[in-house]
Amino acid sequence: xxxxxxxxxxxxxxxxxxxxxxxxxxxxxxxxxxxxxxxxxxxxxxxxxxxxxxxxxxxxxxxxxxxxxxxxxxxxxxxxxxxxxxxxxxxxxxxxxxxxxxxxxxxxxxxxxxxxxxxxxxxxxxxxxxxxxxxxxxxxxxxxxxxxxxxxxxxxxxxxxxxxxxxxxxxxxxxxxxxxxxxxxxxxxxxxxxxxxxxxxxxxxxxxxxxxxxxxxxxxxxxxxxxxxxxxxxxxxxxxxxxxxxxxxxxxxxxxxxxxxxxxxxxxxxxxxxxxxxxxxxxxxxxxxxxxxxxxxxxxxxxxxxxxxxxxxxxxxxxxxxxxxxxxxxxxxxxxxxxxxxxxxxxxxxxxxxxxxxxxxxxxxxxxxxxxxxxxxxxxxxxxxxxxxxxxxxxxxxxxxxxxxxxxxxxxxxxxxxxxxxxxxxxxxxxxxxxxxxxxxxxxxxxxxxxxxxxxxxxxxxxxxxxxxxxxxxxxxxxxxxxxxxxxxxxxxxxxxxxxxxxxxxxxxxxxxxxxxxxxxxxxxxxxxxxxxxxxxxxxxxxxxxxxxxxxxxxxxxxxxxxxxxxxxxxxxxxxxxxxxxxxxxxxxxxxxxxxxxxxxxxxxxxxxxxxxxxxxxxxxxxxxxxxxxxxxxxxxxxxxxxxxxxxxxxxxxxxxxxxxxxxxxxxxxxxxxxxxxxxxxxxxxxxxxxxxxxxxxxxxxxxxxxxxxxxxxxxxxxxxxxxxxxxxxxxxxxxxxxxxxxxxxxxxxxxxxxxxxxxxxxxxxxxxxxxxxxxxxxxxxxxxxxx
Amino acid sequence: xxxxxxxxxxxxxxxxxxxxxxxxxxxxxxxxxxxxxxxxxxxxxxxxxxxxxxxxxxxxxxxxxxxxxxxxxxxxxxxxxxxxxxxxxxxxxxxxxxxxxxxxxxxxxxxxxxxxxxxxxxxxxxxxxxxxxxxxxxxxxxxxxxxxxxxxxxxxxx
Numbered sequence: 001x002x003x004x005x006x007x008x009x010x011x012x013x014x015x016x017x018x019x020x021x022x023x024x025x026x027x028x029x030x031x032x033x034x035x036x037x038x039x040x041x042x043x044x045x046x047x048x049x050x051x052x053x054x055x056x057x058x059x060x061x062x063x064x065x066x067x068x069x070x071x072x073x074x075x076x077x078x079x080x081x082x083x084x085x086x087x088x089x090x091x092x093x094x095x096x097x098x099x100x101x102x103x104x105x106x107x108x109x110x111x112x113x114x115x116x117x118x119x120x121x122x123x124x125x126x127x128x129x130x131x132x133x134x135x136x137x138x139x140x141x142x143x144x145x146x147x148x149x150x151x152x153x154x155x156x157x158x159x160x161x162x163x164x165x166x167x168x169x170x171x172x173x174x175x176x177x178x179x180x181x182x183x184x185x186x187x188x189x190x191x192x193x194x195x196x197x198x199x200x201x202x203x204x205x206x207x208x209x210x211x212x213x214x215x216x217x218x219x220x221x222x223x224x225x226x227x228x229x230x231x232x233x234x235x236x237x238x239x240x241x242x243x244x245x246x247x248x249x250x251x252x253x254x255x256x257x258x259x260x261x262x263x264x265x266x267x268x269x270x271x272x273x274x275x276x277x278x279x280x281x282x283x284x285x286x287x288x289x290x291x292x293x294x295x296x297x298x299x300x301x302x303x304x305x306x307x308x309x310x311x312x313x314x315x316x317x318x319x320x321x322x323x324x325x326x327x328x329x330x331x332x333x334x335x336x337x338x339x340x341x342x343x344x345x346x347x348x349x350x351x352x353x354x355x356x357x358x359x360x361x362x363x364x365x366x367x368x369x370x371x372x373x374x375x376x377x378x379x380x381x382x383x384x385x386x387x388x389x390x391x392x393x394x395x396x397x398x399x400x401x402x403x404x405x406x407x408x409x410x411x412x413x414x415x416x417x418x419x420x421x422x423x424x425x426x427x428x429x430x431x432x433x434x435x436x437x438x439x440x441x442x443x444x445x446x447x448x449x450x451x452x453x454x455x456x457x458x459x460x461x462x463x464x465x466x467x468x469x470x471x472x473x474x475x476x477x478x479x480x481x482x483x484x485x486x487x488x489x490x491x492x493x494x495x496x497x498x499x500x501x502x503x504x505x506x507x508x509x510x511x512x513x514x515x516x517x518x519x520x521x522x523x524x525x526x527x528x529x530x531x532x533x534x535x536x537x538x539x540x541x542x543x544x545x546x547x548x549x550x551x552x553x554x555x556x557x558x559x560x561x562x563x564x565x566x567x568x569x570x571x572x573x574x575x576x577x578x579x580x581x582x583x584x585x586x587x588x589x590x591x592x593x594x595x596x597x598x599x600x601x602x603x604x605x606x607x608x609x610x611x612x613x614x615x616x617x618x619x620x621x622x623x624x625x626x627x628x629x630x631x632x633x634x635x636x637x638x639x640x641x642x643x644x645x646x647x648x649x650x651x652x653x654x655x656x657x658x659x660x661x662x663x664x665x666x667x668x669x670x671x672x673x674x675x676x677x678x679x680x681x682x683x684x685x686x687x688x689x690x691x692x693x694x695x696x697x698x699x700x701x702x703x704x705x706x707x708x709x710x711x712x713x714x715x716x717x718x719x720x721x722x723x724x725x726x727x728x729x730x731x732x733x734x735x736x737x738x739x740x741x742x743x744x745x746x747x748x749x750x751x752x753x754x755x756x757x758x759x760x761x762x763x764x765x766x767x768x769x770x771x772x773x774x775x776x777x778x779x780x781x782x783x784x785x786x787x788x
Numbered sequence: 789x790x791x792x793x794x795x796x797x798x799x800x801x802x803x804x805x806x807x808x809x810x811x812x813x814x815x816x817x818x819x820x821x822x823x824x825x826x827x828x829x830x831x832x833x834x835x836x837x838x839x840x841x842x843x844x845x846x847x848x849x850x851x852x853x854x855x856x857x858x859x860x861x862x863x864x865x866x867x868x869x870x871x872x873x874x875x876x877x878x879x880x881x882x883x884x885x886x887x888x889x890x891x892x893x894x895x896x897x898x899x900x901x902x903x904x905x906x907x908x909x910x911x912x913x914x915x916x917x918x919x920x921x922x923x924x925x926x927x928x929x930x931x932x933x934x935x936x937x938x939x940x941x942x943x944x945x946x
Contacts, residue, residue, distance in 0.1 A: 017881060017882065017884075018881070018884065020889070021880070021881045021886060021889075022881075023889075024886055024889025024892050024893075025865075025873065025877040025880055025881060025886070025889075025892065025896075026825070026865065026866065026868075026869060026873075026877070027823070027824070027825015027826070027864065027865035027866045027868075027893050028825065028866075029825070029889050029890075031824075031827070031890065033818075033824075033827075033828070034818075034824035036819075036822070117815070117819075118808070118810070118811075196924075197924065198888070198890075198924055199827075199829040199835055199837055199888070199890045199891050199922060199923070199924050200827070200829065200888070200890045201829075251888075251889065252888060253827070253829075253888050253889070253890030253891075254887075254888045254890060254924045254925055256924070285830075285831050286829065286830035286831050286832065286835075287831060507888055508887035508888030508889065508925045509887070510887065672884050673884070675884075676884045676887060676925075676926060676927075676930060677887075678927075679926055679927030679928075679929045679930065680887060680924070680925045680926050680927045681927075682927055683924075683926075683927035683928070684924070706830070706831065706832050706834075707830045707832050707834035707835060707922070708832050708834065712835075712922050712924065714915075714918075714919040714920075714921075714922060714928075715914070715915040715916075715918050715919055715921075715923075715928040715931065715932065716915050716916055716919045718915075718927055718928050718929075720911070720929060720932075721927055721929055
């Protein structure tokens with residue numbers, strides 16, 4: 001998109017350097033653990049060593065004798081306030097602290113409050129808990145067996161471990177097509193449990209002021225307003241009503257979905273502060289973060305495509321089993337227990353489709369949150385992009401050609417998918433062709449053929465994904481009944497400088513810069529003169545927060561809308577100042593001028609000053625506006641990625657030689673920031689494709705509970721990403737933008753997996769579950785007789 | 789617990805104080821000296837968010853006891869700018885080498901030692917050089933560019 005404003009104004013399309021950088025670069029960021037309040041106490045948590053056990057006793061006597069320890073809080077303590085259980089965002093229930101049973105390893109069992117971090121840790125060591133371990137259920141396959149013990153005995157009448165069944169599409173028509181199809185392909189895939197592992201863990205400082213009956217919680221949360229409401233719903237009965245609760249989300253060291261849920265630690269810290277009357281800080285360590293905080297994925301998917309002999313796709317059928325751990329603590333919109341998984345028809349024009357899913361309880365940590373993706377979209381994209389490659393293999397077709405043949409065509413938009421979505425806009429063919437040109441696809445295929453003759457293993461993988469983000473319109477999207485709009489409030493001061501506040505919360509996305517650019521584009525005030533503030537529920541307008549790539553589609557739209565309201569007010573003031581009719585004025589970047597007389601003009605700064613010093617009779621003074629934006633539809637970013645891998649036959653190691661990512665996120669606010677988001681997203685796509693998996697042994701012990709075992713990619717494993725773009729604006733978004741934070745995380749894993757399968761396909765390999773580790777590849781090579 | 793007296797110089801300023809022998813250097817910096825620019829990201833020396841310079845050498849301050857720093861010079865992110873931003877700070881800003889900013893101080897301190905030892909590192913040397921520091925946001929591409937920017941500038945270029 002061409003820029004409309006000059007660089008000094010810095011509107012849409014400028015790679016403006018980030019306003020937020022300075023404090024981070026000088027070590028002056030304010031993350032929650034950097035905040036110290038007078039008299040602050042520290043909390044540390046006793047956690048269960050067992051995945052499933054009865055608690056026979058908790059003895060706090062020795063702990064209370066540890067110097068500095070002031071209190072030990074148990075489930076019994078909280079039961080006294082009816083705070084030992086809490087609702088999850090999916091309307092399930094979750095223990096804050098247990099009174100009789102622990103349901104997963106590392107579950108919170110008791111909390112120690114002390115005068116220092118070290119004393120609290122000493123106290124944790126001294127708490128004596130007697131457990132009676134029971135046989136844990138570690139997989140949903142075991143959970144669904146008839147003889148499996150029922151885990152949620154707290155739920156009256158619960159007779160099995162099934163949580164919910166959800167289905168979408170036309171089962172009968174889909175089955176009919178499959179029955180008569182020329183070709184059917186089918187793959188079973190496991191998308192393993194992974195963890196967002198933001199480099200900052202979770203934590204809070206709960207500060208209850210007894211005199212004012214006011215609770216302030218500094219908290220690592222991506223959704224401060226929703227958290228305030230949840231706290232009010234949970235604690236209203238003890239006098240903490242919503243106006244008495246202030247949630248402050250300070251600088252956040254990465255979120256990626258892991259900082260949406262309400263973890264027990266937050267609630268215990270609040271309870272401790274209310275009871276003791278002093279600020280209480282709780283900061284997780286990394287092992288607690290990995291072992292107890294919400295996981296992502298853990299989906300067992302069976303995907304099938306029915307097609308004609310010529311490769312025309314006729315139907316898609318998906319069956320999924322989800323492991324939710326001991327409670328459904330996902331953070332999906334309430335009408336969508338499996339999130340937006342029904343985007344699973346992807347970029348292809350399927351006449352019919354059907355998807356069904358069943359969720360089960362197990363003795364694993366709860367969650368089912370995103371991992372930098374919009375509500376289960378990554379699972380869906382992996383399923384469709386992998387099974388499309390299986391179809392290509394079965395038909396002997398080139399996977400690029402098969403995709404081009406079946407893509408939804410540009411003229412079909414807005415496109416109604418077989419599973420009920422209205423895709424706003426797209427040009428899938430253009431993105432794939434661009435990626436093929438950049439990477440020189442045909443040349444690579446020739447090279448691969450030659451290498452195969454020499455026994456070398458090289459593969460090319462494609463992923464042409466369609467994202468679904470920006471939840472969402474109030475008709476369909478809510479969390480606990482709260483509609484998923486978002487908001488912006490702009491207040492311009494007399495001298496033409498502004499503060500803009502939002503219901504979202506940046507965790508590194510650069511909102512302080514990009515939101516200012518949107519307002520600069522609409523009002524002509526330099527982005528440099530616009531201070532963006534988020535994360536304080538006492539000052540910011542209500543919104544549902546930042547996750548699911550929703551900030552630009554919702555709050556970004558609200559910024560444009562609020563700015564446009566102000567421009568209309570500006571027009572009235574300009575007409576008054578220039579003594580002409582409103583209709584005779586024309587807006588030009590940062591001023592109104594009289595049509596046909598460009599020198600008869602008032603700049604936005606002059607107009608704003610007049611709003612405080614010389615406003616027209618009958619008009620309210622001041623210059624501020626607010627917008628609560630309810631999007632008419634979701635946005636559907638897309639892209640095509642091509643990955644080239646070489647496989648070391650000796651070790652089974654997959655080496656990414658090149659990775660070209662062509663993304664289309666509609667109109668771009670700041671190209672530098674968009675590219676940065678894509679780099680990061682690609683790396684979080686690489687991670688589960690080749691390295692990351694939360695694994696459990698048969699007793700439910702987490703065996704990947706630290707960074708020693710849970711492998712985040714370093715700069716060495718991460719390739720030098722090559723990015724490019726096409727621009728297909730969203731027709732319904734005020735600035736034509738779509739959101740981009742998660743596209744790459746969603747799109748990258750199947751490109752990598754497809755490349756590895758492609759390298760091995762001549763050996764009869766059609767699928768490998770991620771993460772594709774060297775031992776997995778090496779075992780295949782051994783089994784196929786490629787190595788001894 | 790008995791305390792030990794230590795004397796350390798942090799960002800050019802001398803501090804003499806009593807600490808528990810088990811106190812980690814990162815907690816000493818963050819809590820005793822309020823230098824919260826040094827962050828904590830793991831418990832196992834894997835993430836590098838806590839990287840500081842100890843006598844000019846980059847160390848993970850979550851794996852060093854405060855008493856081990858006795859008599860030594862420490863430099864943290866707060867000591868990097870000297871009036872103007874250090875070329876590394878400038879490089880991270882110009883090349884968009886940071887997003888959430890949490891790993892950034894450790895990354896900069898690590899890169900500082902890297903460039904001291906190797907003023908003209910290749911891309912591969914930079915990638916290996918920062919492989920003890922994890923970043924979850926940037927995908928490293930722009931961090932590499934930021935370090936290259938600083939290397940250039942420190943040699944009198946750009």
